[in-house]
Amino acid sequence: MKKYTFLLSYRALIMGFTVLFVATSCDKTIQEPAIPAYAPTSTDANAGTWKTYVLTSPTEVAVPAPAATGSAAYQAELSSLKQQSATLTPAQREKVAYWGAGAVYRWNEIARELAARYNLPPAAGPDGKYPVPDAANPLSYPAFPFANPPYTARALAYLSVAQYDALVSAWHYKYKYNRAAPALTESSIKAALPATGIPAYPSEDAVVAAASFTVLKAMFPGEVPYLEARMKEHQESRLWAGMNVQSDLTAGAELGTAVAAKVMGRARTDGMGSSNNQSLTAGMIENAKKLGVTEPWVSQEVPARLPMLPAYGFLNPWNFDKATVVKLRPEAPPAVGSTEFQKALDELKTIQKNQTREQARIANYWSDGVGSYTPPGHWHRTAANAAHEARYSEVRMARTLALVGTALMDAGICCWDVKYWWYYPRPQQYGLKTTVGTPNFPSYTSGHSTFSAAAAEVLGHVFPEQANKFNAMAVEASNSRLYGLIHYRFDCEAGLKCGKNIGSYAVAWAKADGAGQ
């Protein structure tokens, strides 16, 4: 009997250790998807002729002719490069691989990261009022900016446009001067990244780094030292990789900086400065009441927070004019209290009672709320990954993101115009709870739906074989707001329709920009 008991306890202990072992894998390092370097499927040699957004011509910023490959100056650069790329520390190797994933790809990712870091609504002060972030004091609380969806849509749009315009210009000079990659001129230089077959002067990496730095330091003024460090690291990684000599980088940085400065010239006059003009809301509410919205939106936060960027709808769009913003407004939402309204509200009440795990998953997957890179960031990531999978050249990757980015900002402008035109109440004003957090602006139409349909429309044009997938993603993103209980079905459906129309303007641009698909 005693033996039996001993065996039993022994078994129990073994079982305990098994539980311990199974319950934990010792390595808790987070594995993120590896983003490999690649040789682009096409050099896009004619990209110097593609249509630009802000530049009037690819030669608007001059790039001086490089030293001839036979010159003493260039030979000195080559031997310096040979030395710098000969032996790398593990840390340098890691940086080479990181930036090798793609200049546009990485800077888009950095911008999304900053957006997420700055996407926090300020806390109310002791007086019950919410302080407004101050661009002149970006690091004192509340930090500037509050990178909410409209802010992020705009920051990423300017980033992508600056990268694209600068790269079109760079491509013009690359094929004008035709200076081959260092490893092709000096065979003893072993490049650590795949050869692209694209002329090396000016360096596309330096162009993108400098253009991105110029835009992002304006969008996230508290992050200048961080951005400087990233830019420096990016440039150095090209030397370590044996991909560019210093003069490739210097010329690229100058071009990128100059083009981005011109792009930021547009940003200064696009209307963002007055997008938080709260004195307009009284008139907007009056207008909505005249239109028949008997119970206009009110903030669901305690204390009540002023609505997010009520004049963002007045910004200058990219792919159409301001008159078109008005033209793109959807049909009227159902009257509050009407049968149609009640039906939509009842649908939400049913979901609230029986939200399935799959509905919760969809709501969470697309929530892109506080602390995230927002829906525009989500779609930039989707676009960047699709372009990476397609092994696009830097310039075509930038074009893809500029098409999507401008469409997303246009979607933000149109959606915010509609939101403050109708000033429509949120379901929370009728007792609904939420599983994703209630956004602090009017309900009609759904921002997620508008952003997503616009981006999917553009991506469906660029990657036609994946159009169905992108459309399905947009529909799921749209439904997620229903499942999260913060939008009526009619908010989502109207948003999808508007978004598709908005995206079609970027598609029209794409069809005529000289880049083909």
Added chain:
Amino acid sequence: MKGTPLSILILTLLLVSVAAKAQMPHDVLYMPRKTTCLALTYGQSSWNEYWEGTLKRDNLNIGTHTTQTASLMAAVGITDRLNIIATIPYVRTSTSAGNLMGQQGFQDASAWLKYRLLDKKGLSVHGVLGGSVPLTNYVVEFLPMSIGLQARTATGRLIASYTHAPTGLYLTGHGSYSWRSNIQLDRNSYQADGRVYNTSEVRVPNAIDLGVRVGILKSNWQTEVFAERFAGVEGDNIRRNDMPFPTNKMEMTTLGWYGKVQPRNLGLNVRVGYVVEGLNVGQSLSYSLGVLYQFNY
């Protein structure tokens, strides 16, 4: 649990007085061989202030946050010095203000093996191994409404105790280290440690917990006061005006009282705790009430 059953219970307590034991993963009591104790416990924990990092604050969009827990526990005497303890909790969250939807469901099943390593002249040392696994695929990324963290855990614990046999007075201390597994979000990106992770995998900090308790244990009743300390060994703070997240370094010090009466097979236990200090947690006041029943076979 209320009304008639409770009065019957109290009556029972007054009428019988044969030693019976109910025990927990942090005490030094054992179910004798061929006995099992079942416990049905209801607990409630509420806070209206929390530590956002080190900043103590209220939140008018939450009001008072309440977590209710009903759990079923079984403690089985394998031998007189080896017990298995298993628990299944059902958890429900709610708030008194704002519009965050409450969540509910079966949370994490846990199982513990407790073994008396040494027992000499009132001094005893015990080793405990425990583990927990989520019972359901509850949502984890909706803190503070989520009912749990979804992490699988494995805990190693040492307990040392001294009992003065004539009076029943005891002093017990324990220390544990819990390994907590990484978890998966529904989202495929999130921010933690000041950066964005482009994956759904999240690292949940491992944790230590310590406890000291002083009390009196008699054959059919027990009373004790305790201090407990829980602390994640790493992690980030909730950012200003952000929501909590599973990567947060949570810490709390709880003071409380525990009492038990179990004259024969049926018993009752009560626990009250108050968080006096914390980091990234609510300052909760909690209580629980359990009905115990011992089977001998």
